[in-house]
Amino acid sequence: MTNIKVEEKTSKSGCISALEAPTMSGNDGADKAESGFTQDLKSVLVTSVLNLEELDIDLYRGRHHWVPRTQRLFGGQIIGQALVAAAKSVGENLYAHSLHCYFVRAGDPKVPVLYQVDRTRDGRSFTVRSVKAIQHGQPILICQASFQVLQPSPLQHQFSMPVVPQPEELPTVEEIIHQYLSKPDLTESAKVGLNKILASEVPIEIKPVNPALFYRISPGEPRRYFWGRARGYIGEGNMKLHCCVAAYVSDFALLGTALLPYSKYKARFTASLDHAMWFHSTFRSDEWMLYECESPWAGSSRGLVQGRLWRRDGVLAASCAQEGVLRVKPVTQTSKL
């Protein structure tokens, strides 16, 4: 148990739980203000993507913001919106602790997504909701989310956060791309690809810990890290919303981790098949969090990936697991990036 931290101090109630903590992170609340964000620059994730339109009881409509180059809807958007829909039907005192989803069809960016909530069970401690995301009359995602009343626990341990450079020491993806674009031997197609990434409106700020691994320029162990946070201001207070934003972020750059050992292949078709997530602690999704991604297995044209989302003060905020289809083809040319 070399990497496990067991918390020994107790709270007033004699037990401890990160869920009891009154503040979201207690670390860098001033961070966004320092970097020029004000409440006027609210995150588009809050004002638009996760701001579902209520059509009827337990029926919502979600719109798209950023659509990946694959022209299928971003899985994180569908999971985040499904969790918003589920959370709307539970009491104020209930907090998401886990969700389990299957992506059963590709999402169509040309039409909105409907979210139909089934109130599966309301218990004394745990409450379960099933959500169907629907387009063209057919499910594209099925999701079960479970919520819990905050409860103290004498048991509390977590792994230790990996030691990596702090976000202030690292360039943003935009800065990294500008560096690549200034390289004289860059191919035209690479230039076009990089400019497309720059032009896309991803509502998350990203600082990769190792850009060469993040962009799969060099092969490596199937493990990588990046700092991420919602672009714009969300603010302290609404933990349900922070979980929905984290659900959005959690599908970003996760599956690609399984491709890291394979420099002789490039992706022909990749898509997440399922996604599970567990929320452990309070956090602010508009503050830097470290996403630790690793892939313990690949085979049968599939890859398993696991993610851990860390608060920068070392508290484990959430964990994820995902399986995806990985169809690849041999690389014919060396990349000039």
Ligand SMILES: CCC(=O)SCCNC(=O)CCNC(=O)[C@H](O)C(C)(C)COP(=O)(O)OP(=O)(O)OC[C@H]1O[C@@H](n2cnc3c(N)ncnc32)[C@H](O)[C@@H]1OP(=O)(O)O
């Ligand atoms: C960041 C990661 C993300 O956000 S990904 C976005 C979220 N996830 C998704 O959108 C996945 C949604 N789910 C799906 O689209 C389906 O369940 C998928 C994953 C495609 C699996 O379904 P499958 O049974 O293969 O679908 P299908 O028969 O409709 O075929 C889809 C395309 O794949 C091809 N395919 C199928 N089997 C093979 C095979 N063995 N070898 C090679 N290709 C295969 C099909 O021909 C079809 O291709 P095409 O679309 O007609 O070009």
